[in-house]
Amino acid sequence: MNSKYDFMENIGLNENLSLQEIPDIDLYMDQVIQLFENNFKETRRAEGEKILTKTMINNYAKAKVFFPIKNKKYTKRHLILLSLIYQLKGSLSINEIKGILDPLNERIIKDDLSIDWLYETFLKQADKNAGIFTESVEASMNELTESLGAFQRDEEDAEYYEELLAVASLAHMSQLYKRAAESLAAKIESSRTGKEK
Template sequence: MKNNYDFMENIGLHEKLSLQEIPEIDLYMDQVIQLFENKFKETKRTEGEKVLTKTMINNYAKAKVFFPIRNKKYTKRHMILLSLIYQLKGSLSINEIKGILDPLNERIVTDDLAIDWLYETFLKQTDKNAQIFTASVEASIKELTELIGAAEGNDEDTEYYEELLVVASLAHMSQLYKRAAERLADKISENRTNK
């Protein structure tokens, strides 16, 4: 791959919805969808893909993944929860997401919990995660390039082999992270069940 990391530029590595970008006023569903579409457009794989749809939001509401809305409007806390759901949905099912967000939703409803601090902490960690991810991918590519170079010499398909192994390596890492997230989600649910 000759240290070619172009593909890393188009994955939305630093795309996030900051607290400052979330309006203080309540929004209707179409406004929420537009906010997410504008903010996370770089994370889409294809042009026609949607970041968030009415159906998705309605499914989250039916499954009680977030606390009920009032007057068809979504508060800042709803948008924070939707942003978290957006991050979680790639690895966890709606039921698993509901299980880990239930305690937070309960505290929001019963104690009027402000969650800006929690979300800000998450956003800071996503910046660190992006740095760790970039360094890890670059190290993997370098290692695989050296291994392929040593094994194959100057084969005309060397770049293809490198790219194939990088895809396989990234998919493997993705599965490891997904399994770890699933296990922790299970633990949260088990702890709540045992109370």
């Protein structure tokens, strides 16, 4: 990768918990935390930042974001849900996450539903998303470079201006995706509450 895009190397684009990495045996909370720490370490913003803590898991349980555990152990389905929650929590509130996961949790409880296929579909799409994202960022950075070419009179600050605009552009794009996710989550919640009436 071009040094211009070296910041992309440290953001954990392909960090996910694969189905093969999820044990078939039930895990205690400390084991769950260790599994997440090992698999999502590249997504940390700072050294020492925790990926998942006991407090987080307890808060998810209290908010009923995932179905209840038994005997203080987390099943494979719990781990899949926790992985999805980890992906969602950067864009959605706990209440929004609960709203979109409630129907899935209900089906799991009622039907003892296996959700491996759903999670595998998510992982495949996440992999595609990483490729699309990389291409999009590179194209955006190239466009910024070209756009700034005519305006860069002070070469000393040229790199700074380019990076500043790249950060602003990425943050804007992030907000657009976040708003789209929030809108779709609200639609799921709305259709669900409509059915309950």
